[in-house]
Amino acid sequence: MREVGPTVSVRIHGAAGEVTGSCYEVITRGAHLLVDFGMFQGTMDQEMRNLVAPDLDFSTLDAVLVTHAHIDHCGRLGMLPALGFNGPVLVTEPTAELLPRVLTSSATLQQLRITEHRAGTAPTSRVLAPANLATAIGIRTEPPPVLFMHRAAERVGRAIRALPFMVWEPIAEGVDLRFLHASHVIGAASIELRVQRVGGGDPVHVLFSGDVGPIANPLLAPHQWPEQTPDLLVMESTNGARRFQQVDQYQEFVSILKETRAKNQRLLLPVFALGRAQTMLQMFARASRDGVLQGMPVYLDSAMASRASELYARHPALLEASVHRACMRGTNPLHFPELHTLMSRRESESVDRIQTACVILAGSGFCDAGPILRHVKLAIDQPDTRILFTGHQLDGLLGHGLLAGATRVEINGAALDVRAKIDRIAGISGHADADDLLEWVKRMGPSPATIALTHGSEEARGEFAAILRASVTSDVRLPNVGDTLAVD
C-alpha cells in the first residue's frame, strides 16, 4: 500500500526465466497482494532458494491469491504464518478442497526427508553410464531444507477461502478479483484483477495466466477469457518453444499396452498426482472400454492422485462437454474395472511379486523419488520391464537420464544395468504449446498493452516472445526476479 506511484505495480519474485517458484507481488494505492507462492524445484541449489523469503512485508498483505494446487505455485504457502501473514488465502472451490492436503502432506514429506537423510535412507538416484550422462545430482551431501511444519500447514489450511469461477469479488480497497478457468488441472485458474484508477476513469485490468492448459483439452472444460483485454498480462511460457505434433497419441499408447499384455511385461508410468495421473487415467479408461486392457490390472500407487481424481468427478461442470455428459449419466471418466488404487506402502509392496502383465502409475513424475523410484529399482534391470515417460523431465534427474539413454544407474545405493525398455509418448502436456498460447492471447480480442512472459526457460520464453512480437501489438517483456512492472 502506498500514497503515490502507478495505479498497479507487479513485482516478480520467482519463475522468471525458469519453470518453478511462481510468486508475484501486487501493489496498488489501496492494496497489497501476493499471487502464488510456489516452490523452486529441481536441483539442490534450486531447493535451497526456497529458504530465502521474497523481500516484502508479509504482514501488510491483504490477501494471498493462488492459481492452482501445483507445488511450483503453492508449495511455500506453509511459510506464511512464520513470515507474519494473517490474512485469507483465496482460491477456487476445487483448489480449496485440494490445497490443505497438499500442504500437510508436503510438511510430512519435508520432515520425512530430514529423518531419512539423518538415517542415510534418503532416496538417491543418478546415472553411472554412459560417462557423458553420468551426474552426481540426486546424491545429497546437505540435508534438504524444511520450510514449514505441520502446524503451519494446518494454519494456512484454515485461512483458505473458496471463491466461484467468473464472479467478481471485492478483496481489498479498490481491488476486485475474478477466477477464470485455465483448463490446466481441476480448479486451476487465471486470476483477473480490476483495480480502481486514482482520480477515476476506467479501471486497470491485470491478468495472471497461472498455468494455461491446451485449447482442446480432452478432460477439462475450455478456458474462460476476460471480456476486457488486460492492460498487463503476466503469462506463463513453459511450452513457448514447443509445437506438439498432431500425432495420434492414443494409438501409440494402445500399441504399448497391447505389447505389454502380449509379452507379459510390467509397465511403469511416472506421473504427478494432480494432472498427469488424471490425463493418463482417462486414456486407460478409454483403452478399457475399447477392450485393450482385457483384465490387465492398472495400479495407481498414489493416495493423493486417487483423491484428486475423485475431485474431477465431483466438479462435472469443469469437465469437457462429452465427459461432463457421461459424468451426468453416472460414468466416472477416470474409473474402469481394471483400476486398483494402492493407498499405503504395504499395498504398494503387495504388487512387487506379480508375475503377470500389469501397469503401475506412481509418483514422482520426475522418477527421482516417491513410490515410482522403488518400483523402478525393483525392475529396471529386467528385460520384461518397460518405463513409459509422458511428461517433461527436469534436466539432471533420473527420468531425464533414462530418456537420454542411460545404460547403468544407481538407485538408493544399488548399481543397476538398464535392461528395461524406455518408452516415450511425446505431446501430452497439461500446458498449452506455442500455437495454443498464441491462440489463448488472441482470443482476448485487442492485444494487451503489455505482456510479461514468466514461468518458462529462457529459451522457451525467448522463442515465444518472438512469436508474440510477430503476431500482436503488445509490448512483450521478459522480466527478471526483482523487476517491477507498472501500469498507470
Ligand SMILES: [Zn+2]
Ligand atoms: Zn501447474
